[in-house]
Amino acid sequence: HLHSDLGSRFPLEAAQDLDIGSNTVQAYSISPENEYFSVAYRSRSEDDKYIELVLEKPLDREEQSEMSFSVIAVDGGSPPRTGTTEVKIVILDVNDNPPIFTQERYFGKVLENMPEGSVVLTVLARDQDAGVYGEISYQLSHALGQSDSAFVIDPITGEIKTTKPLDFEAAQSHELRVSATDGGGLSAICKVLVEVVDVNDNAPEVVVSSFSSPLPENTAPGTVVALFTVRDRDSGANGKISCGLEDQLFFSLRPAYKNYYELVTVSALDREETARYILRVTAADAGSPPLTSTQTFTVDISDVNDNAPVFNQTSYTMYVRENNVPTVFVGAVSAADADVGLNGKVSYSLAAVQAAEGPWCSCVSVNSENGHVFVLRPLDYERLRQAEVTVSASDAGSPPLRANVSVRLVVLDENDNAPLVLYPGQDSSPASSELVPVSAEAGYLITKVVAVDADSGQNSWLSYHLLRASEPGLFTVGVHSGEVRLRRPVTERDSVRQKLLVLVRDNGKPPLSATAAVSALLLKDLSDVRLPGHSSPAPEDQAGSLTTYLIIALVCVSLLFLVSTALFVARKVCKRKELKAGHVLYGADNLQSGLADGAAAGSLPRAYCYEISLTTGSGNSEFKFLKPILPSVPPQIEVVRFSRREK
Incomplete structure (x- = not known):
């Protein structure tokens, strides 16, 4: 096993030869020859001889981890003899190779909504050394100013994982430094660039700059109600925003500049129709699926005095009995005003105009607060049967608006007149x-x-x-x-x-x-009674003779009574007195003036006149009854009017 520098010597046992002299070992050689080793024969004494392997070239375990060759000993005999020994060289490793990454830069992409622990990428470093010198561990370091809490690396495998979901809007990319260290302390560093891929995880935002509410109902079309801007933290299509307003006839959206929009009125407003508008502006991005957000504007409409009071009837008819008590309630008028507040507060009064349909009555009063109508004094049906007044309803606006209505007061008759x-x-x-x-x-x-x-x-x-x-x-x-x-x-x-x-x-x-x-x-007998007012008067020349005959008849009757018995005379006398006291026949000139007035008023039937007529030249003295008095009377019959006075 060799582990040495260039020139290092490695001693070997010398070959033994029983011969002596020149027949002993004379030289050594290596077979096959190699460039790394040579053999050197040395002797410290005659009895102490040895050989050495000399390292002629540095060894590289990574190129050849072991080698074998033969050392041959040759003696000096003739023929020479040789001896051989096998040498196996095992090259021991030294930490002469640092780790080397497979790439100088690693690039990775990760979706921003990936869950915690997701693998971003794996780095790999190799070390040609063996054993502990070839064992690599990975460490993660971050670029200056960047957080180190978003990623972690497996020291053995080199897998880089996320420690939390990434946020594209916070950082669009992350630059990491990964170091690989072997067991001998040699290390290498590489850069890792992680790009965060945007996903549509941010809904559009609506930021209101100004908003006006309430609005007067007479606001002109085109008035700006609100100014707002929209934004989306996403990028690309995920951040492209469009705005819309729910169906509205009175408001619309129009772009102002950049991402600003204006909410404006497009037509006249009417508080009495709609007092409050709930406007919903929806902002949507172009992501897939798109995200939306809604901004609600509550626009209240304030009142202006644009509505006059309106009576609940086109006219009123009220009834009061004659001989009423003073200040009697007879009814009420009611008017409503569609406005609110002072603009809708209604007060009542009598209008100072005379109705054309009937006489104006000063005996009527109206309560200004509730419209109750009162009759202030007793009325007489026979003098006033109906009256008409005009009631005005006015609101408290500025200027006030008013409306008029006709009130007809009908007096009801009571039985306060005897026939x-x-x-x-x-x-x-x-x-x-x-x-x-x-x-x-x-x-x-x-x-x-x-x-x-x-x-x-x-x-x-x-x-x-x-x-x-x-x-x-x-x-x-x-x-x-x-x-x-x-x-x-x-x-x-x-x-x-x-x-x-x-x-x-x-x-x-x-x-x-x-x-x-x-x-x-x-x-019993009406022949000697002259009746006045006959409708057929006799001629003037016959009137005197008729009177004479009547006088003669009366004298004869008187003489006849005188010669009769006392009882008969008394009876005749009584009858004569009754005949002299003839009845007054009712004629047109005897009627009271009240009858004529009543007839003129249409409340009396046709006047009756009763007559007793005596015609000259008639033997039986015909009577006529129930004959109406005629305007012209033929001058043929004399009419005699009698009257008697009660004693």
Whole structure:
């Protein structure tokens, strides 16, 4: 085993030869010859002789780790004899070779999202030495300023692994230094460049520079609401960003400069339609798959006074009963304003304009806060049946907006007027009596009670009832017409003078009533009674003769009474007095002025006039009843009007 420098000597045992003298060993040689060793024969004394192998050339174990050759000893005899010995040279290693990396620079790529412990690459260094001198261990060192915590190397295998996920955005590459050291302390260094491959692991970012909210609803289109920028830490397509706005009719996005965008209005806003807009801006990169981020803008719309109050009805009709208590509530108007705050605060007032449809009523008041309508004083249906006012609703904006509405106040009638009897007259003047022939049949019309009621509706529906009568079974009164008729024919037992009391009652609740007194005179013979107001007056030349005949008839009757028995005379006398006190027939000139007024107002039926007509030249003195008074009367019949005064 050799381990020496150039010129080193390695002694060998000398060959033994029993001969002596010149026949002993004379020389040594190597066979086959080699360039590394030579043999030298030396003698320290006659008895101490030895040979040496001399190293002529440095050995290189890495080229040839061992060699064999023969050393031949030759004596001096003739023929010479030789002796041979085999020499095996084992070359021992020395650490004369440092480790050598297979590459001066190693390049590796790793995805930034690779998990911890992922193998980036493997370095390899070789050492031609053997044994411990050829055993290599690897160490990792980092370039100046770079962290050493991201990678680790296996000292035996040379595998470089990650200790944590890499971040492309933090460092796009890493430069490492790897040293390989053998067992003898020799080392070598190589560089390792690790490139981090970007993956789309960063969503776009939206950074808002300015934002305006709330916006007045009268903001002009094109107003900038927000200014923002977008960015993505990824690179390449992973960092290429596009922005979009969800479907909007009132807002849009427009690029400003570089990565800046503006959010602007594109049309007029209306707070009453939409008071708040939720705008979502989406930024997306071009990675695969793409990553997105959303920025939300909440835009509130502030109110301006652009809406006038609106009444919930186009007009109002309210009702109040007459004779109401003062300050009575009759209804309410209501208006809504779509604005808010002071712009939507509504107050009410009476407009100072007169409605064209009816008289303006100063008795109406409206509450400014809630629109309640009140009637301030009692009303009389007979004087005011309806009134109309205009109510104005105004908001508190600047300038204020207003709206008007018509309020019709209808006065409801109450039964506060009793019926008024127009005929027969109920005043202090002497009452007239109706003439009824004793020959009249049942159903004969004696007279008609005429009455009116100042109320309206059912309060003015009148009904007629017989309250009292001298002969209750003789007369009947029409409930709805007021006509007084005979219920049965007149008999001899019936009194000549009949009195009736007719009750006129309205249909109110409670009902009011009035009474009408009617007098009737039952006559057997009406031939000597001149009746006024006849519709067929006699000629002037016949009027005197008719009067003369009547006087003669009266005188004859008087003489006849004188010569008759006392009872007969007394009876005749009584009958004569009754004949002289003829009834006043009702004519158009006897009606009260109230009747004419009522008829003019449309609340009275047609006026009735009753006549008794005597025609000249008629033997049976024909009577006419229920004949209306005509405007023009033919001058053929004389009409005589009688009246009597109650004593």
